[in-house]
Amino acid sequence: MRYVMRARTVAGVVAVGLLAAACSSSTTTGGGSSTTPETSGSSAGSASGPAAPASTCVQDPAAAYAAQQSPESLTAALPEDLVSSLDAAVEATLPDVSAPGIVAGVRTPEGTWVKAYGSADWAGTTPMTDDVHQRIGSVTKTITGTVILQLAQEGKLSLDDTIDQYVEGMPNGDTATLRMLADMTSGIASYTFSSTFTDSYFADPEQVFTPDQLLDVARSLDPLFEAGTQYNYSNTNTILLGKVIEKVTGQDVADVFQERVFGPLGLTGTSWPGESPDLPEPHATGYSLQGSGTPENPADATFWNPAWGWTAGEAISTVRDLLVYGRAIGTGQGLLDEATQTERLTSFPGEAGYGLAMGCVAGWVGHTGELPGFNTSVFYDTGSDTTVIVMANSDIASGDCTESPVLPDNPTGIECRSPATRVFVSLSEALGSPFTPPPLA
Numbered sequence: 164m165r166y167v168m169r170a171r172t173v174a175g176v177v178a179v180g181l182l183a184a185a186c187s188s189s190t191t192t193g194g195g196s197s198t199t200p201e202t203s204g205s206s207a208g209s210a211s212g213p214a215a216p217a218s219t220c221v222q223d224p225a226a227a228y229a230a231q232q233s234p235e236s237l238t239a240a241l242p243e244d245l246v247s248s249l250d251a252a253v254e255a256t257l258p259d260v261s262a263p264g265i266v267a268g269v270r271t272p273e274g275t276w277v278k279a280y281g282s283a284d285w286a287g288t289t290p291m292t293d294d295v296h297q298r299i300g301s302v303t304k305t306i307t308g309t310v311i312l313q314l315a316q317e318g319k320l321s322l323d324d325t326i327d328q329y330v331e332g333m334p335n336g337d338t339a340t341l342r343m344l345a346d347m348t349s350g351i352a353s354y355t356f357s358s359t360f361t362d363s364y365f366a367d368p369e370q371v372f373t374p375d376q377l378l379d380v381a382r383s384l385d386p387l388f389e390a391g392t393q394y395n396y397s398n399t400n401t402i403l404l405g406k407v408i409e410k411v412t413g414q415d416v417a418d419v420f421q422e423r424v425f426g427p428l429g430l431t432g433t434s435w436p437g438e439s440p441d442l443p444e445p446h447a448t449g450y451s452l453q454g455s456g457t458p459e460n461p462a463d464a465t466f467w468n469p470a471w472g473w474t475a476g477e478a479i480s481t482v483r484d485l486l487v488y489g490r491a492i493g494t495g496q497g498l499l500d501e502a503t504q505t506e507r508l509t510s511f512p513g514e515a516g517y518g519l520a521m522g523c524v525a526g527w528v529g530h531t532g533e534l535p536g537f538n539t540s541v542f543y544d545t546g547s548d549t550t551v552i553v554m555a556n557s558d559i560a561s562g563d564c565t566e567s568p569v570l571p572d573n574p575t576g577i578e579c580r581s582p583a584t585r586v587f588v589s590l591s592e593a594l595g596s597p598f599t600p601p602p603l604a
Contacts, residue, residue, distance in 0.1 A: 308520020
């Protein structure tokens, strides 16, 4: 979870949360919520959020909500010429990707394509397979945000409630609303900004952090700005939304996510690990330069405990489940009614940016996610009914990165990118709907 504070402008918002696995400092934890951006009424309450340019990122929200999924999208293979283009795009990108393995998936109205590349470990002893389970990091934020929108839709809360109505003692607690938590304008600092947290985490990355412990760290940090006036990607925001979910429903988030998202969408490969560091089989080995990792010897972060990410970054999924889920958050189908989904798809500031727990660039809506060892990209193109998923078993950036550590054989002369983002950008170009993130440090 690595994000620096920026004003809520196109340049500052696009990266944070969209491309969470971008270049970052090795002293902060990875993007189950990250800390450096790669660029990043009846439904959800009646009052508007902070002033922002009119949202134009999704050209036709009504059409996105009404898009009918073709039977072929689920049962047919993509045309051979398109598969060749997609495969060539990935193959051409792999030399510039700092990860031993990649799993990519594309679903259009014409069919579905899924393929694994490289290895499940850096020794090359085990081929990567397309059925691996992976920590999806900040993609979890879209799940948490979806449930908050469902509860608002049902009248069980309002997005304009302040967080102190649910959780006491937070900075900006009496002015920061649930809407501001969801769109990252609350001004509440991320607990990952605190060396109290990062020093403890990296000293023992297998330890368990409870949500209350994370919030205690956040309470010790001064507000970054007056609520609703700027943008800053903060993992604390989504931890707080998780606490709201539990207070309103009276249930653990694990049960809520299963009942409201995983179950209805049939996501049988998606799970909530809780305080367990385990990953379902099969899974790849995940590598990181964070913590004890060095460019000459990346850390094996496969079983670093994910509890520190909780509702900001803890979920596990597969490429096939994410193909279903990515389309669902893009259309709202199976999750939200039309009014609520329309509010979500018009919550982005201007032509690109971060809205209600997801981001948008050029009509692509979704999120990236990163926990140490893993990097995931989940995006849906609202103009063509296309979902693209990329999973990488590394969170190591490559290219001209001025802040992130890189591998000894790091390619130069290209922009700094996280593994999944680099591959996703290439696939979007092959699909004829380029996703162009802003330059990175």
